[in-house]
Amino acid sequence: MSKHVLTSTIAAVTLLALAGLAVAQSAGIPLQSLRGAGVDEQVAVQDNFRLDEKRFVRSYRQQPPLVPHSIDQYQIDLSANQCLGCHDWANAGNRGAPTLSMTHYLDRDNNQLDRVSGTRWFCNQCHVPQADAPELIGNTFQSSSER
Numbered sequence: 429m430s431k432h433v434l435t436s437t438i439a440a441v442t443l444l445a446l447a448g449l450a451v452a453q454s455a456g457i458p459l460q461s462l463r464g465a466g467v468d469e470q471v472a473v474q475d476n477f478r479l480d481e482k483r484f485v486r487s488y489r490q491q492p493p494l495v496p497h498s499i500d501q502y503q504i505d506l507s508a509n510q511c512l513g514c515h516d517w518a519n520a521g522n523r524g525a526p527t528l529s530m531t532h533y534l535d536r537d538n539n540q541l542d543r544v545s546g547t548r549w550f551c552n553q554c555h556v557p558q559a560d561a562p563e564l565i566g567n568t569f570q571s572s573s574e575r
């Protein structure tokens with residue numbers, strides 16, 4: 429495609445998009461987010477997210493369990509991981525917390541380690557706090573034990 433044709437195509441597409449936006453606005457359809465708030469409005473976190481007080485049953489066998497407590501206060505960075513203060517094998521008994529399972533102590537070559545593996549360091553990469561949030565889009569999800 430020549431440079432000229434490309435430039436005019438881009439210009440035409442931009443014009444069309446702007447025209448579409450103008451039509452949508454004049455038809456009184458306001459832009460809004462999936463939760464129904466205006467695009468420039470903040471949705472308060474407290475309204476959507478709530479912790480349950482007990483551990484949830486997993487929805488499928490391999491699911492990282494949801495965190496049944498708040499995690500705001502627990503720092504995780506390159507050198508510190510406060511989750512381990514309760515969940516590491518050496519501390520869990522005293523803290524009454526579930527011990528990390530064996531998979532957390534395997535390195536990528538399947539060697540068993542005594543310290544949590546680097547691949548499991550950033551806990552909230554896989555574990556998220558429980559949330560009672562309304563579905564953004566209705567769905568028919570069922571846990572694997574319900575099927």
Ligand code: HEC
Pocket residue numbers: 481482483484492493494495496497499502510511512513514515523524525526551552555
């Ligand atoms: C002060 C101690 C403490 C700290 C720190 C802590 N936890 Fe926990 N955690 C617990 C206890 C106690 C439970 C069990 C709660 C229960 O049985 O109701 C638990 C439960 C969990 C579970 C649920 C396990 C399951 O099988 O259902 C996950 C996942 C978890 N914690 C992840 C984390 C992560 C991630 C962090 C850091 C961001 C963290 N925890 C920090 C004490 C702690």
Ligand code: HEC
Pocket residue numbers: 489490491492493509511512515526527528529530531532544547548549550551552553554555
């Ligand atoms: C790469 C994803 C991943 C990361 C990172 C990770 N986990 Fe897990 N975790 C899982 C999965 C998957 C399970 C369930 C299967 C299993 O036990 O391996 C699990 C299980 C657990 C359990 C329940 C153990 C049991 O036997 O009931 C706890 C507690 C837990 N993780 C805490 C943590 C903490 C604390 C960290 C950070 C130090 C962490 N996990 C990092 C994926 C992860």
